[in-house]
Amino acid sequence: AQLLSHFGDLSQINAPQDMQLTINGERTFVHVIPSDSHAGLNWLIVLALPEAEFHDYAVANQRRTLVLCLLGLLLSIANAALASRWILTPIRRLNDASQAIAQGDLPSQINPGWINELAVLITSFNQMMVEIYQSRQQAETYSRSLEHKVQERTQTLEQEIWERQRAETALQAANAELHALFNSMPELIFVLDKQGHHLKIPSVKPELLYKPEVDRVGKTLHEVLPQSYADLFLDHIHQALDTQQTVHIEYNLPIHDNTLWFYASISPIDDRQVIWVSTDITQRKQAEEALRQSEATNQALIKAIPDLLVQVHRDGTVLNFIHGDGIKLYNSVSESMDRNLYDLLPFEIANQRMEFIQRALETGELQVYEYELEIDGDLRHEEARIVVIGEDEVLIMVRDFTDRLNAEAALQQQLHRALLLKQITEKIRSKFDPCEIFETATQQIGKVFAVSQCLIQLQDEGLSHNLLVVNHYIAPTSVPCSHFDFLVDHPYLQDVLAQDQRSPAPTSIRSLC
The missing domain is CATH 3.30.450.20 (PAS domain)
Structure with missing residues (x-):
């Protein structure tokens, strides 16, 4: 209806027509195309596109175009920056090298890069630097080897005189610098x-x-x-x-x-x-030489030390050791390297040593402690000294003082017996009755030497080893000699044992006096 109102007669439309119509209250773009009339059909093809749909498509297309333009602009800027940096980097290197040459320094060779024009320029510049370096080396060699010949040149022309003066001035400056350098x-x-x-x-x-x-x-x-x-x-x-x-x-x-x-x-x-x-x-x-002598002295001292020196890591691994002759090892020396203390010592002693190692590493102070160790059935008394020698390492000096303890105990026992013998002598001297003297002697000697029995007997060779018991002391907790099994080859001891079997009770000294 709107087409009829707009055109009047639809048969008059012979060419494509564009128009805007309002359809259902919405503006619509209309495109009318007459069909081919050769087939006997007189039709019109009408295309209608609401303005809202066309506008949304146009706006979306516009936004898409704007985003693509922005992306293209950013890519162009980034590409330009990379290209400029790619081009300027060798130029800057070339500029820095030229400034270094101007200041008297000879830089290393410059990488030509991938730009052909700059590569040709940089290659020429590198060749120039090589020639400058060679020229400088040749000049220095010439200055050193032909110094005396420069002084023998004659003045023939005005220009030669001026050149010689200039050369002599430069040479004198170089010689002064060289002389000062040599003197320093x-x-x-x-x-x-x-x-x-x-x-x-x-x-x-x-x-x-x-x-x-x-x-x-x-x-x-x-x-x-x-x-x-x-x-x-x-x-x-x-x-x-x-x-x-x-x-x-x-x-x-x-x-x-x-x-x-x-x-x-x-x-x-x-x-x-x-x-x-x-x-x-x-x-x-x-x-x-001092270091060599010091090392020799240290080695001699280490060899002379009778102790065991062990270098141990924080985790207990044995790193090194020196075995002196004054200590007996719990394990073989050849099997101690690169092994843990728990593999080389009893668990309690190894655990104790690890505690002192950790304490030494934490405090940095010397740790000293004593312990007992049974080696091959023999109880040994040892002292360990632990000192820090590194961040995670300590040096342990182990000293066996068992012999010293035994010697001290033996000496103490001898002193104690000497004191008791002195007391016995004093008590015997205070007695005047021989029977009391013998009785006191047997009792005190038995107590001093902690023996079970003590006999004072009289032997007469004419009695064929028949023994006369002068006095006999038996400790309260003693056991008769006949209760023990041991070999007796001496007839005197055999007689003593025989008498002990016949007369287990003590013989009164009073009955003999």
Whole structure:
């Protein structure tokens, strides 16, 4: 109906038409296309698109386009930044290298990179640096080897005079710097030829020279040094010239009533000259000798110590040990390395030792304790000293003092017996009756020596070993001798045992007196 109202006659539509209509209160875009009339059909194709749907699609398309544009912009910026950095990095390296050359430093070779134009430029720059370095080396070599020839040049032309003055000024400055450098060096420096002539002495230290009063320039080694030293030095000069490599040597010289040690480097200048640089190493040699003697002394002391020295880790692993002759080991020495204390000692003793090890590592203080250890059925008394020698390591010194305890106990027992014997003697001296003297003697001797029985008997050779008991003391808890099984070969002891079996009760001394 709206098409009829808009066009009037639909048959008049011969070409595509676009219009906007309101359909159901909503604006709609309408596109009218007449169909092909060759088939005998006079139709119109009408396409209607509501404005809201078209607008939403357009807005979504616009947003999508905007997001893609922003992403493209960010990618372009990142790509440009990477490309600029990729391009500027070799340029900056080239700039830094040129500034370093301007300041007198010669940098290392620059990586050409992947940009062809910059690679060509950097390659040329690297070649230029190599040429500058070679030129500098050649100039330094020329300055050292042809110094005397510069002074012999004549003044022929005005330009040559000006060039010579400029060269002499630069050369004097270089010589002054070189001379100051040599004077500040503690080494002796000589320039020698193949025959041993002293060509130059850039650095002289009279206190380090053999015969410092001799002018060495122009003289050979044999004219200055003893023949043995001169022959030795000349052999090393020939070795350096033949091999064209630096040769090192250590030697000593008697200087000012002292023997000084030197370390020399002999480097070839060309095929006819060498530069000899000697450094005084006397203090180092003395320190090495002192260290060697100290180590020898320490080793001798360690070997002389009769104790057991064990180096142990925090976890109880045995790292090292030194076994003295004054201690008996619980386990074999060959089986102790790289094993744990719990594998080498009884559990209680190993656990006790680990506690003292942890205490020493925590406090950093010396730990000393004593313990008893049964080795092969023999009870040993040992003392352990634990000292920290590292963050996780300790040194344990084990000392066996069993013999000392036994000796002290024996000495104490001897002193006690001597005191008791003195008391017995005093008691016997206070008696005047022989019977009382014998009775007192047997009782006190039995008590002092802690024996079960004590006899004082009279032996008469004419009685064929028949013994007369003068006095007999039996301890309250004693057992007759007949209750023991042991071999008796002496007839005297056999008679004693026989009497003991016949008369187990004590014999009264009163009945004999």
